[in-house]
Amino acid sequence: MRKHSKGAAFAPANPTAAKAAALFAEGVEFHQNGQLDRALAAYEQVLRLVPKHVEALHHTGIAAFQGGKYQIAATFIRSALALSPNMGPAHGNLGNALKELGRFEEALASYERALELAGDDADTHYNRATALQALGRYDEALAGFARALALNPNDLDALNNQAVVLHELRRNEAALASLDRVLALQPQFAHAHNNRGNVLRDLGRAEEALDSYEAALSLIPQFSDAWYNRGIVLQVLGRPEDALASYDNALQPNPQSAAGWHNRALVLQMLRRYPEALASCENALILQPDNPEILRHRGRLLTQLNMHAAALDSLDQLGAQRPDDPKTLHLRSQTLRELGQIDAALASIERALALAPDNYDYLLMRGALLRTLLRYDEALASFERALEQRPQGGAAHANRGMVLGDLGRFDEARASLDYALELMPGLASARWNRGLMNLLLGDFERGLPDYEARWSVEELGTFHEKRDFTAPLWLGEEPVEGKTILLHAEQGLGDTLQFCRYAPLLAARGARVILEVQPALVSLLSRLPGVEQVLPKGAALPPVDLQCPLLSLPLAFGTRNDNIPSSGAYLTADPQRVAAWGEVLGEKTGPRVGVVWSGNPHHRLDRFRSLPFTAMAGLASEGVELVALQKDVRPIDRVLLQTNRKVRQFSERLTDFEETAALIAQVDLVVTVDTSVAHLAGALGKPVWILLPGGAVPDWRWQLGRSDSPWYASARLYRQEKLGEWGPVLARVRADLQGGAAAQA
Structure with missing residues (x-):
């Protein structure tokens, strides 16, 4: 703590006292020259000679305080006061030691006793005000700083702390005026620059706040608080990378700052560097x-x-x-x-x-x-x-x-x-x-x-995974002839199947097309016309000139309802696998219908779009053969599926979309809920009836009120009239199947 009071001179009365006085004077000289260890050694010798030497006790306490040994300081000063209770300066110095020990109420009592004994003293008023400030008694603290400034108008510390209290009281304009006065008197006062930045930040003047923090750091490059506060204002200014660097600088001299680690975690979160953010958060929690x-x-x-x-x-x-x-x-x-x-x-x-x-x-x-x-x-x-x-x-x-x-x-x-x-x-x-x-x-x-x-x-979250590429994004504005363009999957399997249709259009414009997709689709999409290379996600990518995520291609091509490309078949099944499935299924005796009743259970609206197996199995009728195209069967459905002889199931054999596509080629019609198989069937040109929930719940690509789809010419849409009620939908499907629609498909 700044500001302590000096002791008084000691008058010797005998030879021992004279020797003690000489040693004491020597200690005071060391003390004044900042040689605390030598001063303490001298005071110790004095106390051996005169154990109740009041000033030696007092000065030992002062030196211990200056050395950061606050408990020792309080002990020695109390010993001095026990011998001389009316030493006003000693009460003030005891208050300083108690304040550093966090014993603010006791410190206040000491300061008040000092003022009673010694009268108005600017330093004592200042120190008392800082204790009140620590206790959050801001109005009283403000009055204390005002009294200190009345006695010493140019007291920089009092002006600075007065501004801090005004800031706490949200009297920011007054706080700013106080700090401006400090800096007019002492432009090199780094802490005042830092505090000025805090006030300007709360006034919404972020750029000026940043300038103040920079000024503080130019004076004290290792000023941890200023680096920390600079990080906060850089976050406000939308500069998270710079804020991160600022927090790192704050933590370098002060790695025990929980607030520093926590704010570092916050800015890493802004940058979507979540694992690093979590590690910083864990450091803060330690x-x-x-x-x-x-x-x-x-x-x-x-x-x-x-x-x-x-x-x-x-x-x-x-x-x-x-x-x-x-x-x-x-x-x-x-x-x-x-x-x-x-x-x-x-x-x-x-x-x-x-x-x-x-x-x-x-x-x-x-x-x-x-x-x-x-x-x-x-x-x-x-x-x-x-x-x-x-x-x-x-x-x-x-x-x-x-x-x-x-x-x-x-x-x-x-x-x-x-x-x-x-x-x-x-x-x-x-x-x-x-x-x-x-x-x-x-x-x-x-x-x-x-x-x-x-x-x-x-x-x-990660559903729309934005990736960093050196190649620029292509959105249709520049020619692609002679250039290599990477088209990359970004969402689900069905999305990839739906929007890969744009790849041949780029090839027709003279582009070399590289397609990066989910591993389960690589083999199937390798036959997509115009695609030079199909890579699984995660594989090393070749150099490319341009890149575009698949779901941005409709924008790049200026797609409208009346110009959607390739609404017919644009994918083909592997002929050898088609033939193999023909042997597995055997001779067809009537319409063969592939069915899918559930999608990804983690989808936000899955409970509204998926069906239990028993509901779809109810479509079975004499003359119509149902074939399950469901790859992932939920446990409750698996038991029922294995015991149902009206639905043939091959989930173990559907190892990738090549197998599913080949099996689809062997059925006359696909009946499915809104999942990737709907897109696969449509992309293969296979007649597909898609069962959709009611209201505005269906995915945007199916639009509202339509029974057809501009994306797939072979699709027919069956919509719920009331959300959650599949019975009427399945009744219409059953009636259409029994009316021969499957055979005509």
Whole structure:
């Protein structure tokens, strides 16, 4: 602590006292010259001669304090005061030692006694004010600094700490004025530059704040706090890479900073470097194991790394410590949603809202969960309640727009999404969902540009995997003749099958086409016309001039409903495998129908698009042979499938899409829910009846209200009239099968 009071001279009365006085004077000289060890040795000799030498005791305490030995300092100063209780300076110095020991209330008592005995003293008022500041008694601290400044108007420390207190009281303009006065008196005061940056940051003047931090660091290059604060403002300015470097510099001299490690984790999360972010978060937790913010952040990172069960365990541990912490309940709700436990997630967010009924983020989460449960009216009410709390909340307007689209109120939905983007032009989720809605409505002109926002929608996680390529992105604006272009899969198998149709168009323009796809599709797509090479994802890539993700090709080619390319067959099955399946199936005695009843169980809307096996098996009738094209059979369906003699099944033999394609070639018709086999059948030109959920739930590519598809000429769409009711849909399919539609396909 700055500022201590000196002791008084000692008057000798006898030879021992004279020797002690000489040693004491020698110690004081060493002390004044900064030679603390020699000063302490001299004071020790004095105390051997005169154990109750008040000033030696006092000065020993002062020297111990200056050496950072605060408990020893307090002990010696107390000994001096026991002998001479009315030494005002000693009370002040005892206050300094107690303050460094964190015993602020005791320190205050010492300072007040010092002021009683010695009268107004600028240093004592200053030190007392800093103790009040540490206790969070800011108004009293401010009064103390004012008194110190009245006695010493140019006291730089008092001006600086006064500004810190004003900042805590959110009196930022006054704080800035105080700091400007400090720097006018002493431009080289690094801590004042740092504090000025903090005030400017809170005033929203981020660029000026950055300049102040830079000024502090030019004076003290290893100034950890300034590096840390610089990192914060760089995050605000949208410069995460620079912020990361700043946090690294902050941690170099101060690796025990939990806040530094935590903020480093936050910025790594912004950069989507999730494993590194988790490692930084773990370092922060080593230093502060019970910090709820860091524990919550760890749970969030585990979720982003798809370690949802571990995230839930971590959050439940935090919840056991803080069962009524709404922030933890909110994050737990998010994690449960990722685990597919929607009802449990809703229960968790309801608990959070019971504790914080008007919290904007919790209302958004509740609305999103209700939307997932297709409880659209309740979801809309939740989003509108969020807007009552924050009328200019872009996310709430965006979510409101999405649920209005679900309700078929498309004009209102578009207006809400448009307004969300007026409020928050960078809100990728609003743009992406507006794109999905326009595509669902068949408006490709407006929908496809917005669909490109998928790369920036963080909650999509790794589903839309944006990759870094040295080759530039091609979106149709430059000629491709004579150039090598990489087309790469980005989403599911069905998406790859649907959009690989564009590859021959590029070859027709003179491009050399390299196709990178999921391993299960490599063999099948190697026969796609115009493709020079098909590589599995993860393989080494050759040099290319341009690159384009498959789902950006419709935008690049200016696709509209009336110019979708290759709506007929553009893939072929391997003739040898087709023949082999013919032998397995044997002679056909009637229409042969391939069936698929379920898709990926992790799909967000799987429970609305998939069927139990028994429902599809009900299509069997005399004269119609059902063949299961289902590769992955769920355990409950597997038992039923093995005992059902009306459906032939070959799931063990469907080792890749080549086998599935060859088996499809041997059936007359495919009846399937919305999964990759629907796209495979359509790409092969095989008649395919696709069973779709009702409302606005179907994927955008099937659009609304159509019984046909512009993507596949051979497709017929069977839609639910009411969401969740498959009975009428299957009855129509059964009637069409019995009416001979399968034989005519």
